[in-house]
Amino acid sequence: MKDYLVDYKSSLRSVIDIDARAGAYRLKALFGSDFEGFRFPKPMELIELLVGAAGSKDALVLDAFAGSGTTGDAILQLNKKDGGNRRFALIEEGNGKDQYARTLVAERLKRAIEIDSLNTGFTFMRTGAQLDRRAILSLEREKIAAVICQTDRSGARSGIRAVTGSKFVIGSNQRGEAIALHWLGPVDSEVNVEVINAAIDEAKALGLKTPARIYGTTCRRSETKSFVFCQIPDEILAQLHLEEEEVVEVVEA
Template sequence: MSNKVGISLIWDGKESGQRVLITPRKLTRGDSFGSVEYKDNLIVEGDNLHVMVSLLPKYKGKVQLIYIDPPYNTGNKDFRYKDDWNDEGPGEWVGEDDGGRHTKWIKFMYPRLKMLRRFLTQDGVIFVSIDDREIYRLGLLMDEVFGPQNKIGIMVYHSKKGGGSGESNIVTEHEYILCYARKIDKCNFKKREMEEYELNLSDEKGPYRRGRELNKWGAGSRREDRKTMWFPIPGPDGVDVWPIRNDGTEGRWRWKKDNLLKAVNNGDVEFVKRDNSTYVAYEKIRTNDKRYIPYRSILTEFGTNADGTKALKEIMGSKVFDTPKPVELIKYLIQIAGIDDGIVMDVFAGSGTTGQATLQLNSEDGGNRRFILVENGNGKDNFCLTLTAERIKRVITGEWAKGKVSPIPGGFTFKRITSKVDAEAILQMQREEIIELILDTDDLEGVKELPTNKYLFGKARNGRGIALVWNGKNSGMTSKDLDFIYEEAYKSECQGTVRIYAKSTTVAPDGISFEFQKIPDKILQRLKY
């Protein structure tokens, strides 16, 4: 293998899989629930690969955080596989007796990870949960898709407590969460604010608190470990103070000589006498300014999967989903990623924990995060509506199975994927269907619909109008149509260039007053994977 490539993961069908184009699907117009201001929250039922291809034109490069909890390939038929991802069928369950199940899992995950990367903003991050069955292969996949240089770290989540007496060797009580950045030099990963301590001591310079020992302790703390860090500093009454360890042996200082002598001369070192007449030197901290340290990789404080199950039962009334993650865990991930105002995406949404975590966090800290949840369900049990969306509804209304709780502000739009979208399918669509397809694919942001107009059906956040001339597959725009569109744009107080979709036009676009978008070509261009 070439040195330029380095270590990579190879599997049967990798090259051909990289060339496969997934055919996008049409999304239903959608039913909204809750306050209209939250309609940008989206729950979509369907195969997540098909859904992502269909959402990509609108959300490419716009998602700040992705969390996924994909199948762990337990061998207990926890995912379906099919060689042709454009096949309309659900695929076959992959069981423990399938000798190629690890290869199938890789082929299942690879296109999805590649697609997810395209959704992320330049400062976006992705978290992926997994256990020891696929941790090694997932790590290589993540390195290949996101680049090893963009790896933020791997967290160990304490997912289970107790039980496991039937295990033959080691009881597994943890899972992993892999974290990667789209571009690590641009991500806004937060640090943890340290607890403030009172400045409870004072000297001639003013108040201070005792900081850490300036004697190095722990590994590498002996004199022979760093001989240049064994030297005396002036202590009380002119005595020389050496870095003597607590066990009485010779140690070493934590700071270099110049820095340590400067602190002593500035009165920023406190000397505490031991019983054996040697001294321990401490840093004097004279400020209560906030200090921040990195987050730790071991997660033990955010509940277990059993807690996630208990919380879900309180909402839904029974155990309706296996091993849901606790809400507090997902809230924590969103917080440390520094996402206050952006899109949180979960394409293995399951019971909807990510949606609940997003809404609760917004309610607690005033954030303006939105979510996109995608779930297909299992075979005939497409529980995206009956579980994923239903859970979010109950969180918003406060109508839980255990009784009434405080409602949380929120809402969402529920959609399903339907038929494939190709040129002929688009040309057979009715006007309302094409408008919905344009809204799902056009890159103008924040389009407010204008349903009473004949042509101008929307106005973008930047003031630009967006229009459709359509009454069948032979539709074309004339100068008369254009004049009508200009009049509607004026009445709707649009600004800038009007974007007009039509099958053809008899008026040459000038790129200033209007731009022409040919149907179906422009829509298909935006849908290309």
């Protein structure tokens, strides 16, 4: 669930008075008084205030532009203060050749944990293998199902709810329509009439609606009111806005 600060009905001050230099002071406290490695870092106290006001104590906070890592540092401190169990995901690609996600963001969190004696930790992840046509076709069923649930066009606004433990159905969209996958590798994954009927029956047994969106490599049957065929890898590449020769990097630990 997403919580928005504009919807928060409480006594949060309309004017927040925090020394703008506080962000720089925090970095100097962690890296030394001569540190000048990041311009205009956000004050940690500001992030603490906003997250504490708008989020629950077990919130998951996403910062897609992590900068110097202020959000992560603030959440670590906030958890210590109020006993919360908040988590965070920080994304940072750096600036040109300076890939400071490792040298600044990760190092800042490490030092904050050590200096402030915080009983916690974090995981550093980097971009890894490139995702293109060949890579998609080489994925195992579980991984390709995860990619489909992240990219299926019917979940563009509200996402896809994953379904596990079924032979064909892997998810459902906001309308309750089934997302199904027939995957035995790039050669043997034709969506034939038997697969279509089995996937539809499975969807109905799960209380899901049709048309089912069925993924596979080929299909010789015309689409009906009961199913829509989604070709692998073309449908996935299209939703990633990739041409056949383009690539995108996926995250690995």
